Amino acid sequence: MTAFDYGNPVTKLSPIESSKAINATLLYPTATGEDITGEIFVFPNPYRGDGGYREVGFEDPDRSGWTPWDRRIYFGNLPEKCTIRIFTLDGDLVDTIEYDRSLPGTLEFAEWNLISRNTQAVVSGLYIFSVESESGSYLGKFAIIK
Numbered sequence: 001m002t003a004f005d006y007g008n009p010v011t012k013l014s015p016i017e018s019s020k021a022i023n024a025t026l027l028y029p030t031a032t033g034e035d036i037t038g039e040i041f042v043f044p045n046p047y048r049g050d051g052g053y054r055e056v057g058f059e060d061p062d063r064s065g066w067t068p069w070d071r072r073i074y075f076g077n078l079p080e081k082c083t084i085r086i087f088t089l090d091g092d093l094v095d096t097i098e099y100d101r102s103l104p105g106t107l108e109f110a111e112w113n114l115i116s117r118n119t120q121a122v123v124s125g126l127y128i129f130s131v132e133s134e135s136g137s138y139l140g141k142f143a144i145i146k
Helices: none
Strands: 041-043 075-076 082-090 094-099 110-112 125-131 136-145
Touching: 041 136, 082 110, 094 110
Parallel strands: none
Antiparallel strands: 041 075, 075 110, 082 094, 082 125, 125 136
């Protein structure tokens, strides 16, 4: 919805219309822990370097200034407490994420900044992740296209 004013030809006031995106809000739906019934998933998958995530506020929601360290992939439908391990296709450990939803300020999903445990930016390719918790384990995959 936009606001529009025809202006005034007598006073030479030009017509004006507000932007369609002036009050737009970007939402990312997530389920609460009680609602989780599906498989664990990764988003965005594939992660694309040219995906425009920064422009829509996905990687810089408060618009404080973007850096390459702001890149993010999210893991959803996670158990209450788990360990996420990310591997290359060769089986090399890239990073480990400890997730505990019971901690204050924890979101309903875990995030990873695409930086390896050796503080290097990861490269394009397919990655395997494992989620291990007291209730079992899960394997999945995701792609990064830079």
